[in-house]
Amino acid sequence: MAKIIVVTSGKGGVGKTTSAAAIATGLALRGNKTVVIDFDVGLRNLDLIMGCERRVVYDLVNVIQGEAGLKQAMIRDKRSENLHILPASQTRDKDALTLEGVEKVLMDLSEEFDYIICDSPAGIERGAQLALYFADEAVVVTNPEVSSVRDSDRILGLLSSKSRRAEQGREPIKEHLLVTRYNPNRVDDGDMLNLDDIREILAIDLVGLIPESEAVLRASNQGVPVIHDDKSDAGQAYADTVSRLMGEDVPLRFQSVQKRGLIARMFGGGGRR
């Protein structure tokens, strides 16, 4: 049985697709059979971030409507044979997905894979609800910014009431906080919410902290998930995140400014990088 993990946020553009691609790739690199599904029907992006846009033939909607089989629609990643991508449709609208159809796809994939990563669309409407409905765990992607934190809290409300686990009264979805686009410089200046404040407000376990990083744009330009860039801060931060998802206890990095000024050094003590 696969573990189903939804990457969700409420607010758009906070880094769900970037994170879903990095996490799926990281899990596969660690030897897990992994499939990552784009639920953003009509506005697919995951194929670009994964660098497989030219190999898309069929998509999730085709599979659900019986126009193609799962095997035909799934794309094998060029770099890792453990990793498959199931793209979203570019032309249909969100109503093309049905709860029963999604359930069937997830059940079939469950037999073959260790992890199923669902890249949710933005919002709290139907598309986002379908992406999270069957999840066992959720990665709630949050930026250090008021509207993102508020929307994350709304998503937490959905996870605990509008999911299959909630409706069946089973053990609740395991919720993980992933803070992305964190800028320690601005935190130090008092102009960005700090990690502890976000954790205190949302009150769920932290699974990772991804700094604002130039490596992310570079990675998406090239269609290579940023976790492959193991020299970069964001790549390393995602690798740590994957370890934590797999149950390992790794120390938190990238929380404070790496180079510190004279005054900060005198008063602030030695910071971790």
Place this chain on the structure above:
Amino acid sequence: MRLLDFLKGERKKSASVAKERLQIIVAHQRGHRGQPDYMPMLEQELLAVIRRYVKVDQDAINISLDSDNDCSVLELNVTLPNEGEAAKS
């Protein structure tokens, strides 16, 4: 940083304003969690009825549903404006 701010008598940092606002918003959102889907509509309609008689603010109304084993209580709290203001409306 902190010491410097202290010496300069710095204004409140924007991040701490953000935190305070979020704490209030999230507490409010969580208060509504797990309630029936009709509650927001009910709240709006009750507010509209009350506003026909008294001038109250959007957030002057607060409803909640508490359920015990065999009975549910719908609690409605409305903060009315003081005498002088109410008479004007």
